[in-house]
Amino acid sequence: MPTPAKYWREIPQRYRLEAGKCQACGQIYFPPRQICALCGSREFTPTRLAEKGKLLTYTIIRVPPHQFADLAPYAVGIAELEDGVRLTAQIVDCSFEELRVGMPVKIEFRKIYEEGQAGIICYGYKFVPE
């Protein structure tokens, strides 16, 4: 079981979608970084991700890792948000048949999984159809 600190320190990203915008070239990083891979700048401004986007690709996980055993099958996809940032998340509140590339999605705050005995409940973002 990981320590809660491993979870807590990701909360700004998982709960509040905090990204970092490079002050020199404007590139947005999620999660935030310390040095821009494009221009080398080390100065960033915190910014919040756009909450809407379009699905670029998706899959349905039928053989899950153990933490997700109770949830399978479930859909996971990558969407490009309106600010150009790409995000990976589960896609919920829609049937598998409705999934298609280009589908408009928005981000909602949901439970991701439970660590189990004496562990914590892990939250974060998921995609839902827009």
Place this chain on the structure above:
Amino acid sequence: MREVAIIGVGLNKKWGELWDKSLRQIFVEAALAALDDAGVDKIDSMYIGSMSSGLFVGQEHIGSLLADYLGKVPLSATRVESACASGGAAVRLGFMEVASGMSDVVLVGGVEKMTDVTGSEATYALGTAADQEYEGYHGLTFPGLYALIARAHMEKYGTTREQLALVAVKNHRHGARNPVAQYPFEITVEGVLNSVLVADPLRVLDCSPITDGAAAAILCPVEMARSLGKPIVKIIGSGQATDSIALVQRKDMTWLEATYQAAKQAYQMANKGPEDIDVLEVHDCFTIAEICVLEALGIVDRGEGGRATEAGLTTLGGKIPVNPSGGLKSKGHPVGATGVAQIVEIVKQLRGEAGERQVKEARVGLTQNMGGTGGSSVVHILERED
């Protein structure tokens, strides 16, 4: 830089679910086979590729463990990790050590003992090669990540579900001629299309298996190899590159930039191009992977991997045979051993010792070994000296 030859290669006798054999046993079996093949006893140094001996068997520090069980302490020995490209990375370090003049005879090996844990624990262990906080956290698995690539490739280039299946069918046809292979039998397109879904659109017969296996090769300077009077296979090109391990961070999910960059380095060092390659062993961890790798290596044009496979370009007897060993799909994929086993196969092909799966008149071969969804890639080019 000194020229480097590969003078001995070996695998443990049979790959698969080896419940009666431990990690150290399968590694020593492969290492002894390589030493016997080379006809040498003394080695100066050793590099072992292993992705996750910690998660698979609860054992780290295996460089020293394996040096001990090979009867070679106080040999310098290091375990190398670069996910599924660990073996290729070990080969490259051995190559650099001999080329630099620091050592004369180096054993490069790889080993993974994967069946001591349950399937779900193995899925978890393999998943650690992805970005744990931003991919694994959302329930993505390795088949899932390659499924995302497959869907994007089908969408962008019109690659078909049948073309994906044909990669597996071809590699099983090759592997049926390889006695070491875990699954040495043929399969059909219908068989693949009716197999169990793992992560849509990928089915279980699109996926390489969980395998126990080990591989080893002995490297030395070409000058020394000549004095041994054995057929000489040289490493004439080596390249290695990285990309973001999170698929989401890449501009084009269908393009393996690290493989393209590693190949570019290797082609340049070897003074060869894709048109000079007679046979390849590439990282077909999933059917879609082989298609994307062929494109990144420049063997086919971008987007054409599926159609080239369907046209028979990559089959034994085709223009450029790919994965004559059966590849990861049929031979098996003990992750840390794979990159070294690719070298073993190409050396056998270039020496003309590949039996029923021999590629005719093979003189130049290429290996490509990849970690994660392409976050690391290692390419080597080998040539037979006449």
